[in-house]
Amino acid sequence: MTHTEIMSVQNARVKEWAQLLERKGRDKQGKYIIEGHHLVEEALRAGASVETVIFSLEKGLPDGLAGLALPGAVEWVGVSQAVLEKCTDTQTPQGVLAIVARPQLGMDELLAGEHDLVVVLDGVQDPGNLGTIIRSADAVGAKAVVLGRGTVDLYNPKTIRSTMGSMYHLPIVEADLGLLLPRARERGVRLVTTSLQAQSSCYDTDLRQPTWLILGNEGRGVSPEVAALSDVQVIIPMQGKAESLNVAMAATVLLFEASRQRLM
Incomplete structure (x- = not known):
């Protein structure tokens, strides 16, 4: 599995991800952010529109996640602890996040x-x-x-x-x-x-x-x-x-x- 790496909290993509913590950002981008191995696994298993999985380079990608996604369907990004902390509202980030497109069900x-x-x-x-x-x-x-x-x-x-x-x-x-x-x-x-x-x-x-x-x-x-x-x-x-x-x-x-x- 190939992945890109982002270390700086000043990176433009990191700023976009952090905006998803607020409703205004979610509405504007049509996306939302989920955190933790269990939720990311559930989203992948259910075939939700997972666009990007962001994981801690320090901890590594949790076992089994990569196998749940169709090849080429998900972008994998390894990040620093500082980037993880900027993209979460919890005190102790769990080491894996995902960016998911909101479903259009009316x-x-x-x-x-x-x-x-x-x-x-x-x-x-x-x-x-x-x-x-x-x-x-x-x-x-x-x-x-x-x-x-x-x-x-x-x-x-x-x-x-x-x-x-x-x-x-x-x-x-x-x-x-x-x-x-x-x-x-x-x-x-x-x-x-x-x-x-x-x-x-x-x-x-x-x-x-x-x-x-x-x-x-x-x-x-x-x-x-x-x-x-x-x-x-x-x-x-x-x-x-x-x-x-x-x-x-x-x-x-x-x-x-x-x-x-x-x-x-």
């Missing part, structure tokens, strides 16, 4: 595919919550995750780390929910939102038919505009004294309940 492709069980997020703000929800969706075999406007950037390094590679296992689509949800309903999808004021328990609600589970912002819940589009509002019954569940926990409970019903 509403039409989503609606044309299988939409049996989908999670829809309306303004979820915390990167850790988004990552956990994606992992839970992956765990139950959900068909997609939809990110409505106001939801945290999927390609934020903190979000990417918290998905633990699950972001490469199912489609994740950014969409205007006001446009998407009515189109989904026309295709026979049932739109289910969570609400602390709901009368229906999620355990008494039929989640076996094509269902999109809609979850809202950590503090405000689902927005009134999106709630107005839903077919049914459900509550997760709680026997204890907690007022509510964290949004990622609520999504996980609903996903596994939908999965349980489908396996009966």
Whole structure:
């Protein structure tokens, strides 16, 4: 495997890579950066559009990575520790990064595919919550995750780390929910939102038919505009004294309940 080497943090390419740590840079370049052996391996295995793998010359390229890429499809660049540190937001860089082109998946492709069980997020703000929800969706075999406007950037390094590679296992689509949800309903999808004021328990609600589970912002819940589009509002019954569940926990409970019903 041949590779090029970059040692200086002043190199123009290094400055471009570092810009991917900010949303503005990611939007401008249409790319994002991932870090660590596990994530880079998942991206390569999934056939994501990995353009460049950047590795520490000091540590060397982790075993097995080169064999996962098609010959000539990926550029390999060995760099100094200083370059690695400039291109990461973690305190101790793991020694391997990758530059990946953002996938272009839109509403039409989503609606044309299988939409049996989908999670829809309306303004979820915390990167850790988004990552956990994606992992839970992956765990139950959900068909997609939809990110409505106001939801945290999927390609934020903190979000990417918290998905633990699950972001490469199912489609994740950014969409205007006001446009998407009515189109989904026309295709026979049932739109289910969570609400602390709901009368229906999620355990008494039929989640076996094509269902999109809609979850809202950590503090405000689902927005009134999106709630107005839903077919049914459900509550997760709680026997204890907690007022509510964290949004990622609520999504996980609903996903596994939908999965349980489908396996009966």
